Amino acid sequence: MPELPEVETMVRGIRPSVEGRVITAMKKCRCPCKPITMNPTWPRITKRVLGQKVVEVTRIAKRAVFQLSSGDAIVIEPRMTGLLLLNDPPDRGHLRVRWDFEHPGGDSSLWFWDRRGLGTLSLYSAAELTQRLAPPHLGVDALKITQRQWKVVCGKTKRAIKVALLDQKFVAGIGNLYASEILHRAGIHPQQPADELTQPQIQRMATATRTVLRTAIEHEGSTLSDGTYRNALNQNGSYQNSHQVYQRAEEFCPKCRETPVQRIVQAQRSTFFCPVCQPLR
DNA sequence: ATTAATGTTCAGAA
């Protein structure tokens, strides 16, 4: 479930081994699984990528972006189980792509490993990059959104706030895990309509979003019980130890210490919250 | 052995 903190951790982890280096090879791995979903076709991508220098490695929402000297950008979307790895993968069976880099300081390799195979690989021109990964196609990044922008987007939808937080056009980077954690920290009921949030609630949500996401990045993301997410060196994150409500149904809420965390389903997704600490209205 | 659950996004329906 790489969300914003996990993708940021991957990008930071691979940056020293990728940034400033020339791509000497890019290969599809001959694993038994299906090839990675890509756009455009593989020959068109490799033709524009080979020999290019990666001038910058960045994150846009839940995507990793390799800015090339040509102006094109490699855009990797890990989706559910995709990982960018410098080290050995969790298993050899689900490697999808391999890049080799050349550098005076030492050559290096990078893998895209993806157990479920939902991840995607795209090559965008500079124009496509700015057009497709910015509003209105994609919302403002959850680490950059201002309180004023929160107020604007909340006023535009009657959907439950938890459902809206999962909409990447509403705000970009938050997924199912961090949506529950953010709303718990902000003391907001997940079923409250977004356009009915009060000014103090919006302020608390803005603050909670920054705090939760920044702290999660410091802890290198969340590795859940399925063990899928790992950092660039194939090591676990540790933010799962700081989860207040996510996957903690029936346990006492760590804030009030007397109410069991409740699990409900919204938009076919699990939501975890404390009915006492997160009252409606 | 079948079924449900897991998370994200998109196509298409309400």
Add this chain to the structure above:
DNA sequence: TTTCTGAACATTAA
């Protein structure tokens, strides 16, 4: 127009 539902993907727990 906005919101909701189902499909796709792979794997595991029940």
